Amino acid sequence: METTPSRDYAPRIIALALIAVLLITLSTGCMLPSRTQHRSSSVVEFLYPGGEQPFVDPTTPTLRLPLRVGIAFVPSAQRDFRHTAEALPGTQRQELLRQVSAQFASLPFVASIEEIPDIYLRTGGSFENLDQVRSLLGVDVIALISHDQMQGRVENEWSFAYWTIVGAYIVPASKNETHTLMEAVVYDIESRSLLFRAPGASVIKDHTTLVRSAPELQEDSEEGFAQASTDLTTNLADQLERFKVRLKEEPEAVVIQHRPGYTGGGSIGSGFVIILATLAGWRRWTGSTT
């Protein structure tokens, strides 16, 4: 009588298959590669390119009011694009420029706002590049906007379902995180002095399927920039108010000069009024009559 070898080994084969599945399940997180993307531009790298370049010694800034303000995005220093996606999307750049311009335009001591084209700033251009911009466009003060966005994707233990192919479409086992940091740094070009800075930040986390991961990351990137831009413009408004107060309370920190065309105001001053009131009160107390 003949025996069927497969029937005898079937339970062992099944057991080995289950063990293999279990091992695959436990090690799935290590097998599917995580994905990261990084987009950035740095004010420090733009102004102080290379480690050997000495720091510029800023002098006391002299602001000639009304100011002519330039706004520009810091060029990215990254040359390795293997893990670098597109920089800030064009529509968002324009929207951010519009919002920042509106903040400065609301100030009566700002005469004009110039949006500086990207081609005017070169990577690592430093203050010499800013001097050239100042000569070309006549701006006194420049607001440099930089960004840094890191995106990452990690699969959790449910990602074993991706092996079923169907699971890659319906199981949200991929965790996306998008960290965005933006900054507006305002410099007085002539004195190389930092006047003030305003940051903006956002964090976006969500879960998605393997198939939707890339499009979701792209959407998260745009949303991250949008939220960080909003945060930046809010902080910029606050910093501009603080700067106005600082101009008054710390006159030694910034020298103010008025160009022709300023608005003059007569103000009697608190001291004079107090003395007047004191005189009036004293006369009434002494009961003088005419």
Next chain:
Amino acid sequence: MAALDGKHDMSALRWPTLFLVVPAAITLAVAGANAGLIADRSALSGGQLWRLWTGHWVHFSTTHFWWDVGATLLLAGELERRRPGISLRFAVIAAPLISLGALMVRPEMSAYGGLSGLAMGLATLLSTELVRAGDRDRAIGWLLGGLVMAKLGAELARPGIFVTFVDPAFRAEPAAHVIGAILGLIHGKTVGRRRPMPAG
């Protein structure tokens, strides 16, 4: 600076309040009102002559407004108690002269605003009235006059010594104070002098 009969006469504040304080308050409260009322050089050249008067209603901050209004009410109130109508007459005559004078003395200034020029004029006008009144009022009159002179001297030597605006767009301008003070003195010595009552 009590009333003539020793009583508080709030009606003395009626005309200064109505023609100086209330319009200034409305101008401060209404957004964009400053632009249409300030003594702007180019607008005046274009024929908007009302700005010679309305520019004095324009203020650049609430503190600017309150200190100017406070001084104006103290000075104009006392003047009105002594000579009803004098502060209004002075304001109508002096306001355009102060605005014109400030813009002429400072050709680089494009616009001017604030009640303080008129207030300084009211101060010197009151000073002449007090000195003329005699007795204890004369001492106060001289004291007030000296205070005005000291303030003007300090401001001319160092503009902005007493006042700086929070907003750096605006610059304290003492020329209007000087012009206002001179006009107040002239008004007190000449136009504002009481005419002697006819005999019989």
